[in-house]
Amino acid sequence: MTTDSTAPGVRIRDLTVVYKTPAGELPAVSGVDLTLTPGTITGIVGESGSGKSTLALSLLNAVQPPGRIAKGSVEIDGLGDVLTLGGEDLRRARGRQVGYVFQAAQNSLNPLKSIGKQLLDLGRSHDVADLRALVRDAKDLLARMGMDGARVLDSHQHELSGGMRQRVGIMLALALNAKVVVLDEPTTALDMITQATILRIIREIHEERSLTTLIITHDVGAVAEVADDLAVMYGGRVVEHGPINEVIGAPAHPYTRGLIRAIPRLSGDISLARALPGRPPTLGTLPVAGCVFRERCDTRMEVCETAEPAAVVRGGRTAACHALEHSPAPVRRKEYA
Ligand SMILES: Nc1ncnc2c1ncn2[C@@H]1O[C@H](COP(=O)(O)OP(=O)(O)O)[C@@H](O)[C@H]1O
Ligand SMILES: [Mg+2]
Numbered sequence: 001m002t003t004d005s006t007a008p009g010v011r012i013r014d015l016t017v018v019y020k021t022p023a024g025e026l027p028a029v030s031g032v033d034l035t036l037t038p039g040t041i042t043g044i045v046g047e048s049g050s051g052k053s054t055l056a057l058s059l060l061n062a063v064q065p066p067g068r069i070a071k072g073s074v075e076i077d078g079l080g081d082v083l084t085l086g087g088e089d090l091r092r093a094r095g096r097q098v099g100y101v102f103q104a105a106q107n108s109l110n111p112l113k114s115i116g117k118q119l120l121d122l123g124r125s126h127d128v129a130d131l132r133a134l135v136r137d138a139k140d141l142l143a144r145m146g147m148d149g150a151r152v153l154d155s156h157q158h159e160l161s162g163g164m165r166q167r168v169g170i171m172l173a174l175a176l177n178a179k180v181v182v183l184d185e186p187t188t189a190l191d192m193i194t195q196a197t198i199l200r201i202i203r204e205i206h207e208e209r210s211l212t213t214l215i216i217t218h219d220v221g222a223v224a225e226v227a228d229d230l231a232v233m234y235g236g237r238v239v240e241h242g243p244i245n246e247v248i249g250a251p252a253h254p255y256t257r258g259l260i261r262a263i264p265r266l267s268g269d270i271s272l273a274r275a276l277p278g279r280p281p282t283l284g285t286l287p288v289a290g291c292v293f294r295e296r297c298d299t300r301m302e303v304c305e306t307a308e309p310a311a312v313v314r315g316g317r318t319a320a321c322h323a324l325e326h327s328p329a330p331v332r333r334k335e336y337a
């Protein structure tokens with residue numbers, strides 16, 4: 001872990017984001033509290049629909065209709081509460097102070113302009129004085145990610161594979177030297193080996209530049225290699241959060257246990273690996289009272305039907321589960337101790 005005073009902290013407090021649906025406004029993110037420690041990489045995992053992308057968009061105050069941030073704050077050191085920013089202040093913050101790759105960013109490049117032209121547009125729109133240096137740094141970043149930088153900058157989006165476009169997206173997120181970087185599924189178009197390599201390079205750059213980084217993925221195994229902290233989302237809640245070795249080594253929440261059990265690489269035994277039964281909720285099927293995970297939970301109790309579990313804090317870890325309030329600390333598995 002790099003703890004550097006220049007890396008900003010990020011404090012998300014009581015964040016609720018709703019989407020308008022035929023059944024009214026329903027929460028995709030509910031009362032989320034999450035702190036990103038300066039200089040760390042936080043991984044966010046959770047099945048599809050758990051609210052990861054909505055949370056990422058909130059960090060840039062970029063939730064679009066039919067969505068709306070209903071409540072909460074996102075304080076970034078040096079920037080203030082992003083949710084109160086608008087207009088030109090917000091435009092400047094995006095890219096310059098908070099670099100980002102949104103999900104499916106490989107499809108969001110401009111098809112009519114070369115990558116190099118888009119890079120220059122980005123630099124000009126943020127009043128970058130030294131555009132040559134911007135191009136040089138971009139080429140370096142692309143080269144580190146295994147590409148011919150000059151050639152990529154001369155290319156149009158259709159000339160690049162999905163995996164190459166994803167790496168271009170990562171380059172653009174890092175190009176303006178933002179100190180907070182949000183990457184939403186940045187490597188899903190890449191094969192396993194390349195994905196691991198790119199995550200490692202992201203880790204290197206994170207350390208070189210003293211960043212505070214958030215990486216969203218549905219692949220717990222991949223992010224386990226690079227993150228310092230892990231946050232687990234389910235049904236719009238952060239159900240568990242803490243140092244990644246502790247969370248993986250001794251998961252406190254039954255959902256985290258289920259996710260890890262499904263991955264042979266982490267559970268340590270292929271014969272024991274099994275998928276988590278059932279399916280995650282959608283906005284329409286999310287229970288309005290009680291614990292959102294109870295339908296799939298093997299430790300559910302009566303109280304889970306009616307009361308939403310509060311976050312139980314133990315050391316640097318939090319988990320929101322009624323069973324924890326009644327049990328001793330979880331047993332730590334040796335290999336992660
Ligand atoms: N534009 C939208 N309109 C309505 N519902 C949405 C919209 N975007 C996301 N949702 C819903 O919000 C929930 C969280 O979605 P999302 O943040 O994309 O989760 P994740 O990134 O974890 O897959 C899901 O139930 C999804 O269907
Ligand atoms: Mg998503």
